[in-house]
Amino acid sequence: MGDVFNWQINRKMPFPYKEHRPAKQAAWVFDLNKCIGCQTCTMACKTTWTCGRGQEQMFWNNVETKPYGFFPLAWDQKLMELLGQQTWKGATYQGKTVFEAGGTSETIGGFLPDEEDWAHPNLGEDETSGTATAGMGFSLPHLIWMYHMPRICNHCTYPACLAACPRKAIYKRSEDGIVLVDQSRCRGYRECMRACPYKKIFYNLVTKVSEKCIGCYPLVEEGDQSRCSEGCIGKIRLMGLKVNPEHYDPANPIDFLVHEKKLALPLYPQSGTEPNVYYIPPLHVPLAPLQQVFGPGAAHAQETYKRVREGKEPEIQALLHLFGCTHQILGKFQIQGEMAIGYDASGKEIVKVPLREPIHLRKRFDAERDVARLNIT
């Protein structure tokens, strides 16, 4: 095993392949302040990709409620136990990654979930962290809390699944960093399923090989966002192509939110796989659980989001308005006065939205229909 640099844990770590980043990396930002757990993304993905025989139990996209929801059961609790003590010294992770938690007979620390762990994807949905007691009032963060966490494959820079496969049946595309299971090469060992810290590899019961989120690569090749991103009715998702963190482009939507403003954070960065789905942490949840999930950047991200709501971050505000406004991948974005503008990879303008939704007032009485209006805005 050689050593590769992982920017999310700010140090080197072992990995069986050479350090390499694709020129462009498929990446997503999910705003957890807006997710209502409607599961439209889940249905979009399932209807498109996993409605075949043998795929019944697969949810390449799932939405679980935190703190008591998981799919598969307790996947992250087991990951926490596997990694042991997870301390940070500033931005540098001091504990073990999965690549350092294998012990003597494994290259990667992992586990195969039990069969029944896959059977209840809605367990804990909408469950709060505690029960409301008389006299409780509103506060920020909430005294009892829950939030929805939509999850897909993170198309990691250092995928544990790819590292675990003894046959090199998993590969990472050089054009967009999407990680795929080669359906002709897999023999169903499920070492990938054991190794993935996020448990986003699934087994097809009839074809007897493993399957996973394909990042909607046929859409990406056409310049479009993934089905789950496009289908989100709450407009919480943005899919883009981020570039190398060392020389990121602040006009690139994903780079801007992840590297420039540090508003969007990776999921369990301590896993060491450098996941590429980034979350804007919810404001109403206390800091401690968020720090465990998103790392030491959680406090800064919450503060930054508050500043957006106070009108102090117009660029972020503009970009957030562009979420869910186009099916195309935005290569660049810009704020121009009161307008947010999105451009495709070639620089062509594809969408323009106002920062403030215009309000039109209509007359109280509709003379044409001879009736009073019930609603005038």
Next chain:
Amino acid sequence: MKIWWKKLPQVIILLAFLLILPVLALADTIVSSKVSGDIPLDPAWKGWINAKPVTLPLSPQKIAKPYNENPSIKQITIRSLHNGKNIAFALEWKDSSKDSLPKEVSFSDACAIQIPIKNDPATPFYMGKTKKPVILLHWKAVWGEGVVDVPKLYPNVQADWYPNGDKGFNTAEGWKHGKRYLAGYAADNPISTPTHPNGAEELLAEGFGTLTTTPNQNVKAKAVKTENSWKVVFIRPFKGEGSYNPDWAPGKTTLINFAVWDGNKQERGSRKGIVKEWQTLQIQ
């Protein structure tokens, strides 16, 4: 007159050694005895009485990670016969659970025979290496179960609709019709075909991770499960049609090795019990 009896102890020792020598040679040698006529693909065939069984211990696999520090199956008994045209192997081992329908996190019982393409002891017994290929004859219990459709695994599963699913999925024809959403099958993965009529697979390898199913398949296998054991019979022609063939024939000796997986203990891939060194196969 020579006092010949003074040399007697040396003579006795020499004679004893000469007598033991063939026995020593046979201890780790698997002899494939010649029989006449067809060898049926039947583990219960009475003709197996003509084969001398050799029992080999199975060792942990600690050469390539992930290791198997404690393999479930401890020993395997091998028998071999041939009729000049085809060679047959009967592998038998104790296993009290039948794992032939791999589900979400379970695996199929399996076994394999490994023979180097060239009878060269420098070929690593752990899957060969570059320029020193090995041939694998591989059996999996699941390949004897016919078309494995979801209700066979989970009888109470409910689902409303599948695209192109109107022909069902319990026949090969149904799978062909619904191929669009059976990605492994559509990609011509040999693991993903609806049926495995040969019951076994022939593969080549040149080191870890290089295992490849060969385009021409000449091996067949059939297995029988008793309450406590598996018995698997493999039959393959010495010279397979359009195949990569080991350097073996009647009258020749070659190297051979074996591996076993207990699906119940999540054994698969490198997590196997192996015979720790090349064994000798003497084809009569």
